[in-house]
Amino acid sequence: METLKFKTNIKCGGCIATVTPFLNDLNTVQSWKVDVDSADKVLTVEGSASAPEVINILDKAGFKAEKI
Template structure:
């Protein structure tokens, strides 16, 4: 299992509700979380199969940006 971390522009609960269906639908994401308390809004993703680029594309489908940290 790999843990990937991304700086995002997911800023609030409303943003979180928009990105949730996209991350939940990705079968290869075992667990994910966005730390809204962090200034960088860190998205943490646990996956065994996805690359950083694939996670970034999933977040972009929801209309948000993700940059690997």
């Protein structure tokens, strides 16, 4: 299992609710969480997903992500 981290523009619980179905539908994502208290709003993804796959799915949900 690989851990990927992304700087995002996910700011609040409502944003997390919006991205939840998108990230949960990815078979390659086993778990994920967003640290909305950090300045970079870091999304941590565990599983076998690739960085472009996660960035693309967040884009479809209306959010930006940059691998860190």
